[in-house]
Amino acid sequence: MSKIIKAENVSFAYEGDTPEERVEALKNVSFEIEEGTFTVILGRNGSGKSTLAKLLCMVNLPDSGRLVIDGVDVTRGDVTEDEIYDLRREIGMVFQNPDNQIVATIVEDDVAFGPENLGIEPAEIRRRVDEALSAVGMSEYARHSASRLSGGQKQRVAIAGALAMKRRCIIFDESTAMLDPLGRREVMKSIVRLNREEGITVILITHYMNEASFADRVIVMEDGGVVTEGTPDEVFSRPEEMFAAGLEVPQTTELLWRLRKAGLDVPLGTCTPSECAAIIKDALGKRGDAV
Amino acid sequence: MNFDVAFGQYCEGTSLLHRLDPRAKILMSLFYIVDVFLAKNVFAFAVLTAFVVFLIALSGINMKIILRGLKPVLFIMIFTAVINIFWYSGETVLVSFWIITIYLEGIYNALLIVLRVVLLIAGTSVILTYTTTPLSLTDGLERLLSPLAKIKVPVHEFALMMTIALRFIPTLIEETGKIMDAQKARGAAFTEGSLVKRVKALIPVLVPLFASSFRRADELATAMECRCYRGGKGRTRMHVLKATPVDVLAVLVIILLGVALVLINNFTGGFAIGW
Numbered sequence: 001m002s003k004i005i006k007a008e009n010v011s012f013a014y015e016g017d018t019p020e021e022r023v024e025a026l027k028n029v030s031f032e033i034e035e036g037t038f039t040v041i042l043g044r045n046g047s048g049k050s051t052l053a054k055l056l057c058m059v060n061l062p063d064s065g066r067l068v069i070d071g072v073d074v075t076r077g078d079v080t081e082d083e084i085y086d087l088r089r090e091i092g093m094v095f096q097n098p099d100n101q102i103v104a105t106i107v108e109d110d111v112a113f114g115p116e117n118l119g120i121e122p123a124e125i126r127r128r129v130d131e132a133l134s135a136v137g138m139s140e141y142a143r144h145s146a147s148r149l150s151g152g153q154k155q156r157v158a159i160a161g162a163l164a165m166k167r168r169c170i171i172f173d174e175s176t177a178m179l180d181p182l183g184r185r186e187v188m189k190s191i192v193r194l195n196r197e198e199g200i201t202v203i204l205i206t207h208y209m210n211e212a213s214f215a216d217r218v219i220v221m222e223d224g225g226v227v228t229e230g231t232p233d234e235v236f237s238r239p240e241e242m243f244a245a246g247l248e249v250p251q252t253t254e255l256l257w258r259l260r261k262a263g264l265d266v267p268l269g270t271c272t273p274s275e276c277a278a279i280i281k282d283a284l285g286k287r288g289d290a291v
Numbered sequence: 292m293n294f295d296v297a298f299g300q301y302c303e304g305t306s307l308l309h310r311l312d313p314r315a316k317i318l319m320s321l322f323y324i325v326d327v328f329l330a331k332n333v334f335a336f337a338v339l340t341a342f343v344v345f346l347i348a349l350s351g352i353n354m355k356i357i358l359r360g361l362k363p364v365l366f367i368m369i370f371t372a373v374i375n376i377f378w379y380s381g382e383t384v385l386v387s388f389w390i391i392t393i394y395l396e397g398i399y400n401a402l403l404i405v406l407r408v409v410l411l412i413a414g415t416s417v418i419l420t421y422t423t424t425p426l427s428l429t430d431g432l433e434r435l436l437s438p439l440a441k442i443k444v445p446v447h448e449f450a451l452m453m454t455i456a457l458r459f460i461p462t463l464i465e466e467t468g469k470i471m472d473a474q475k476a477r478g479a480a481f482t483e484g485s486l487v488k489r490v491k492a493l494i495p496v497l498v499p500l501f502a503s504s505f506r507r508a509d510e511l512a513t514a515m516e517c518r519c520y521r522g523g524k525g526r527t528r529m530h531v532l533k534a535t536p537v538d539v540l541a542v543l544v545i546i547l548l549g550v551a552l553v554l555i556n557n558f559t560g561g562f563a564i565g566w
Binding site for chain 2: 057059085088089092093095097099100101102103104105106108109112113114115116117118119120121122125126129145146147148161162165
């Protein structure tokens with residue numbers, strides 16, 4: 001598998017009016033993302049995760065370090081507008097606020113906005129729009145006005161917009177943060193489907209722990225740097241590191257961790273509540289207690 | 292908040308008028324406005340009225356909706372009617388007292404002027420605004436004006452601005468409601484006090500609204516950039532407008548109507564409107 005994103009010692013600072021106002025948002029961040037994988041970047045507010053997202057979709061370029069996206073070194077110094085434009089055809093972003101990324105009034109016109117920008121044939125745009133809308137389960141809303149949709153539906157329209165451009169990698173910058181639990185579930189279902197069925201590389205930035213359990217790999221950020229990374233099971237089996245980064249772990253993981261600390265022989269990792277119940281029952285059974 | 296106001300007045304439908312090319316409909320309504328002012332005498336007005344009734348029937352739009360659309364101009368209609376009744380001088384004196392003289396012609400004239408306003412609004416809305424989505428309207432306008440791009444008029448940019456404006460009207464209405472509620476919760480009174488007081492109470496609503504609009508604009512620009520937008524050059528469209536013979540015919544009908552009205556004015560008698 002090839003690496004779609006390679007970051008080496010990437011740093012970025014927001015310049016203020018005075019040197020004191022300068023905020024170093026990212027400090028020497030290094031990581032790699034394999035094509036076709038599902039990566040979750042976890043971190044609390046101010047940990048630098050959204051800054052990282054802006055670098056990955058080339059809204060900002062790093063101050064120092066090396067960032068190679070799809071084989072193109074965007075920190076080379078002489079990188080051209082056209083090169084960035086070509087990369088944007090491959091790497092898309094879905095933002096936090098669903099309202100501020102929908103351009104057209106009607107759902108299908110908005111999904112068509114990206115492909116139209118690429119200069120694709122009208123018949124092909126039509127085909128892609130229909131395909132993208134059905135992939136996120138929004139086909140029946142194609143002719144609806146976007147402003148009347150729920151937050152989760154709007155985000156799914158935004159995802160369809162990224163899909164219709166046939167992108168290989170989509171970055172979700174806290175795309176579920178403004179949604180209610182139902183909307184969040186709808187959107188997560190679409191995101192997971194993109195990765196599993198369409199083979200699209202997904203980078204999901206979030207502070208919801210349970211969303212991390214879908215990932216192949218989790219990167220935990222704190223204070224502008226990567227504090228830990230690994231598979232969800234690996235990362236969550238070290239809850240101390242998560243707590244140190246100001247994050248929580250899924251409730252089931254925390255329960256198992258606490259039980260383990262209290263002396264019960266249970267494995268650590270992520271699981272659903274029912275799996276968790278089974279594990280505890282099993283462990284209690286082994287101990288010989290009556291259940 | 293009433294979101295329907297913001298969305299233009301488009302009424303869903305599948306009639307011939309709904310299906311016509313937006314460019315044809317823009318041209319039709321322009322010629323139609325000329326037609327309305329070409330009608331001079333009662334017979335011409337009768338033909339024009341019959342034509343508008345036919346269009347309304349064709350569009351399948353409920354008469355109630357058309358009448359509701361006339362409500363906002365009711366005051367102007369009454370005002371012009373009254374002015375015409377008192378100022379128009381004719382031959383047949385109807386009432387005369389003190390310095391006021393009302394002529395029969397004045398009443399006729401007032402009626403025709405009111406009819407003209409009614410036909411103007413009912414006709415253009417049934418040809419254009421009730422049967423065309425705001426988006427295809429801007430789309431049609433963009434293509435119709437595209438020759439102007441050759442002399443460096445930013446036609447595409449204007450059309451995109453209109454599209455985005457239409458898109459954000461409901462969002463901003465919703466936001467205004469939220470901010471007003473938030474200020475009410477802090478004790479702001481929008482419906483009490485003198486006019487000056489009420490206007491002043493709106494300032495704490497407008498300032499956050501503007502601030503958030505700029506933030507939205509910034510985010511939208513980033514999102515558009517990420518969606519590979521770089522101006523109108525090399526851009527294609529999903530909906531391709533194709534003018535059919537029916538579209539050409541429809542425009543011709545409106546032009547011929549104007550010719551017919553002029554002929555009727557010249558070859559029939561009856562009371563003719565003053566201006």
